[in-house]
Amino acid sequence: HQPTTFFTLDGRINKKLRQLISEAEGCVKMNYLVGSSGCLRKVIYELLQIEQVPDTDNGGKPLDYGDRIKKLKNKYPVVPSDYFDALANIQGMTSQQLHEGDWKTWTQGELRFLIETVKEVLTEIFVRPKEKATMLQKILALKPQSIDGIDPEKSTT
Numbered sequence: 001h002q003p004t005t006f007f008t009l010d011g012r013i014n015k016k017l018r019q020l021i022s023e024a025e026g027c028v029k030m031n032y033l034v035g036s037s038g039c040l041r042k043v044i045y046e047l048l049q050i051e052q053v054p055d056t057d058n059g060g061k062p063l064d065y066g067d068r069i070k071k072l073k074n075k076y077p078v079v080p081s082d083y084f085d086a087l088a089n090i091q092g093m094t095s096q097q098l099h100e101g102d103w104k105t106w107t108q109g110e111l112r113f114l115i116e117t118v119k120e121v122l123t124e125i126f127v128r129p130k131e132k133a134t135m136l137q138k139i140l141a142l143k144p145q146s147i148d149g150i151d152p153e154k155s156t157t
Contacts, residue, residue, distance in 0.1 A: 009119060010127045014050055017043055017122060021115065028111045036111050043118055044087065048072065051125070065090075079124040086117045 009018045020043040027036035048055075053068045053075070063071075066088045073084035106114065 010123060012130060013122045013126045014046075017046055017050070020046065021119060021122075024111070024115055028108055028115065031108065033106060033108065033111060036115075037106050040111065040114055040118065047118075047122070051075065076125055079121065083117055083121045083124070086114070087121070090114065 009021060011018075020039050024036045024039035024043065027033070027039060048068050051072055053071045054063065055068065056062055057067075069084055069088040073079070073081060073088070076084075
């Protein structure tokens with residue numbers, strides 16, 4: 001598979017999400033905007049499922065899409081909030097809206113922006129924490145015994 005944009009997806013991101021992003025990119029490239037929009041909506045819906053973001057509050061009342069994105073945002077405070085804010089401002093993103101209701105088709109520019117935003121969110125959630133943990137372990141492995149203050153045996157990531 002040849003990447004269609006300047007950002008690519010790491011293999012540590014869930015395969016289903018990568019496939020849906022790839023399909024959304026292919027659709028937008030061919031100007032199949034409804035197809036791309038549907039794929040992108042499905043990516044976000046699947047991400048919320050994978051991350052176990054509840055669709056109801058503690059009282060059983062259904063949460064709307066924006067509230068679920070806010071919960072995801074709170075789960076990942078190290079991810080720049082602008083990414084989640086961009087996703088939260090999208091109206092009609094729920095699976096029910098996509099399949100049963102009337103929903104707005106986005107333009108190519110809007111879709112490209114949203115696809116790249118979702119890709120960066122996926123990278124921030126699934127890739128960067130692992131990269132940081134790996135780098136920390138590599139650095140700590142180099143630490144001479146004579147340096148105080150950092151104990152590789154007690155380090156947590």
